[in-house]
Ligand SMILES: Nc1ncnc2c1ncn2[C@@H]1O[C@H](COP(=O)(O)OP(=O)(O)OP(=O)(O)O)[C@@H](O)[C@H]1O
């Protein structure tokens with residue numbers, strides 16, 4: 001039981017990272033019908049940005065604001081920075097080739113992905129970097145014989161809270177309806193008076209910003225990061241996106257959390273080495289049964 | 304009554320295909336004007352040009368004297384153009400109510416919530432089924448209900464001009480009847496000006512005051528609806544027992 005609960009909590013944590021990153025894939029895909037291959041690398045860049053803020057700030061931000069203040073500053077800086085980076089990626093890698101068709105977009109996306117991961121390597125080096133230990137909150141809570149670090153608890157609460165906020169915004173507000181309408185039919189959305197360029201900016205800012213948050217939390221929870229982090233997490237998060245049904249917000253969240261929990265339970269009870277194999281087998285199985293993902297398109301469009 | 308819409312020498316092409324070859328038309332405030340024509344005549348292109356969904360090669364389109372070319376497409380809703388597109392184009396995975404509410408997007412800073420609520424009540428009176436189904440996904444509505452939703456979504460912004468593209472397309476005769484009854488009703492009750500594109504010439508000339516007939520991108524005939532109904536050429540080509548297509 002203890003192992004189950006601990007692995008379940010671990011799974012939820014890593015699952016919330018997958019979910020946050022998956023949201024970015026899904027939002028951009030929904031509106032642009034484009035898989036932003038650079039998204040995983042923006043997540044990694046976010047993690048490095050948070051790392052740098054903590055390293056530079058360890059001396060004074062942490063002293064002035066405390067450890068949690070430092071964490072908040074690192075999160076905010078990474079989210080803003082990577083949100084802006086997302087807008088830049090859209091501007092330089094995608095906008096010039098929108099009209100050229102799908103293949104050039106995919107090539108451009110892959111190019112951007114390689115550019116960013118190599119950029120990270122060039123700036124921060126190819127080896128693991130450790131998040132500064134004294135900038136990471138170290139408190140541990142125990143419930144009976146179950147122990148959980150406070151940072152993990154905070155990670156879960158903040159991630160799930162933010163997901164709830166995004167869910168509400170996209171599914172329950174008029175602005176969210178405008179985003180979904182633009183995803184369904186850009187011309188008709190334009191007839192409603194919706195400026196799709198603003199919607200594009202929204203998804204390219206918010207998606208990467210959410211990814212950056214996951215990146216910083218990943219660094220805080222696991223302590224060390226490496227330049228190709230975006231590849232491993234990106235792939236799992238993309239899997240989660242497909243699992244939940246690409247292009248829909250609840251699907252990305254559920255897909256991410258489910259993937260994390262399954263992976264973690266498998267690791268705890270069967271084998272750590274084979275966990276990724278297991279995850280992809282589950283994905284294949286689900287795609288055979290439900291090709292549109294767990295929460296696929298709700299209704300087919302009637303003519 | 305002044306001129307609401309004036310189109311002059313409008314030319315639109317899709318690559319090498321010239322869909323509109325220099326057409327002019329005019330419409331008064333509070334009018335219902337019908338644009339008739341066979342498949343491919345350019346009717347939809349005309350409405351898309353007014354809404355700027357297609358690029359205009361040359362010619363001008365003015366609404367109350369104001370040249371529309373200075374507005375990007377997404378601003379037209381805010382200056383009073385509502386376009387109910389061909390094939391309804393409701394947002395299938397949004398609810399009926401969300402679809403209606405999006406109709407207010409362009410004017411959300413001009414009209415207050417109370418006024419929108421009032422207009423919504425009026426739309427629910429016109430189409431009671433929309434009220435019943437307002438929490439349902441629009442994609443689950445029948446074709447006729449989707450058309451009602453599309454019209455409601457256009458009306459909710461209280462537009463200066465309502466562009467209707469083949470509202471009767473693919474509907475059973477009884478629903479066609481219903482849609483045309485409502486077109487007349489919204490005109491009578493609220494004085495909405497309507498530019499109506501149709502293939503159902505008989506019905507369209509029944510509600511319109513004036514009509515234009517488009518043939519392969521040109522205006523072939525135009526005149527008061529009453530007069531068009533009696534015109535021999537119109538009768539032969541558009542008001543036959545079955546719908547006769549003019550030979551190319
Ligand atoms: N996107 C497009 N690309 C190329 N040609 C087009 C496009 N849209 C329309 N056309 C052509 O332009 C001409 C006018 O089309 P339009 O859709 O305006 O006709 P319509 O009168 O609305 O016909 P229908 O009654 O079938 O709706 C047709 O010859 C059509 O094939």
Ligand SMILES: [Mg+2]
Pocket residue numbers: 346347348389469
């Ligand atoms: Mg048409």
